Amino acid sequence: MSRHQKRVTLEEVARVAGVSRATVSRVVNGVTSVDENIRQTVERAISTTGYLPNLAARALVTRRADAIALVLPSENRIVGDPFFTRIVRGVSTVLRPLGVHLVLMMTGADTGEQVIADLRQGRLDGVILVHTYQADPLPGLLVRNRQPVVLSARPAEPIPITYVDVNQTAGGALAAEHLVARGCRRVATITGSLDRPPGQDRLAGFRDAMAESGQPGVVSVEGDFTRESGAAAMERLITEHPDVDGVFIASDLMAEGALPVLRRHGRAVPDDIAVVGFDDSSAALSCDPPLTTVRQPVEDMAAEMARQLLRQVEQVDTPVRSVIFEPSLVVRQSA
Template structure:
């Protein structure tokens, strides 16, 4: 690697390192009190329009920006919230965890949905990945008061973060029903219904030798989707449903599909607990010479962008992730506004989206 020096000067009016302009300086320049400047900045209606104009000019001329620390010291607000993506599983820690986060469209949808409503309310969103090694540092960040609230994405039953964060002084909304009963609002989807939809569709197509690739079984999405799939098939007299537990990644889906086909080469119906794993499974089926859906019909879960990247297009269970994240944001905003508000849960319903793979 090589280094070079870069020259040039700042383009701002005041030099980096010197102090930024304060409200007092604006007041002096405009010839009014600090209180008046403060009112103008905060849009108080009770300000004479001429004075308002004078103050606004002074603000522009001087390049004034309110100091967040000073402001939030008195208002006790920062106008920003954190989206914490938690992963308590140490096996998936560090770079591996970040690779998973930045490779799964699910998190992008969550972010998009939350952004949408937050932005409209003038609230900033910051994303904080919290793998096992970073969890305590993240809790520290939240306790210090950097943000007004937290949207917590957590999936493993053993994850201590929901418990810890809900014990903080700051409002939190969780992305799924917490494993332990804690007094926090959460948004979830009816996992069992989704799995049931998949089972019924595969059965109705005529599939009888069914199997499933699950997510980690210590997550609700992993466990409940397997459970719902089996229970529904049981009502049709199909008792034994082979499954392989995997990890919600594409590569994991490939491995699981290979395992499954090795043990059950005559499969004709496959339910995969998310689209990313399904895309991997589809690849393996193709490599092994199986036609989809003719030889084996495949149903995914999520209806993410990965479903549309599949060949054939993936039939899947739609989870309205963006709306769910939007609802999380709305709940959080409500809790921030009314600290005494009681926690509540909001459960969304999944739907079947039929495309080509089943």
């Protein structure tokens, strides 16, 4: 087990078991056409020698790295967003049992070339791209090169690419319905970045559902998903529209920034203003009061991304597919 101990190879195991290298390889890889007695002999030899296959050698011939990359935006906004931890956890549940490594990359100047090079050099089998920015050329590049890739949300440009998303529109509607059911009459919303699909769709879903409930043209203030932008947007909202009694904030993180602003303005939550967030991140729990929020099944979605990616790795030219998960409302004390 030490680094210096002579390494056990297939050859060695074969010698101990008195069979050929090929047969040991079959046993190791679970090929069924091996005689039961021989299989047992080999397995005994494997455990007495403490054999473990050298994966570099295997990778050389199978052309599989058994590793995929998870590319995360390195922007500050993600610092403190548990979203990414949940992604990692979800992806891991699928990868771990298969022995596939999860290689983490934060986007930087050269992430694109880096990823492409790794793919070509056989160090990576595929890529999961999380929250790519609007003009990121990487998704298109990967698709064009027919490399296995999955996106964490609907791409901004309509390119043929597999992605997993939550039904953002339905999420917005969920928030609207809850606020209406609570009896809020002057409802507003703090949106996410409107240059991105999630920001757009949450707003659209919310606005349409409000309109259907007889409150068309709700007030909206744009944020950018960060805590600070949530605070700033709320400041503006409460100043310009002091009479709002319910607000849908397109991310928990922004809500976390917004709540102290309400308190400072002497507004009680939920009695004066009801607040509904989005994400059900841990931020929702650390809010005071705990946040009623729209939950995305992030772990499940991440696991699905991993599965979709592995399908592509397994078989080239797997048809493009999109999987949409349904959000749900988690009712706590803020609304």
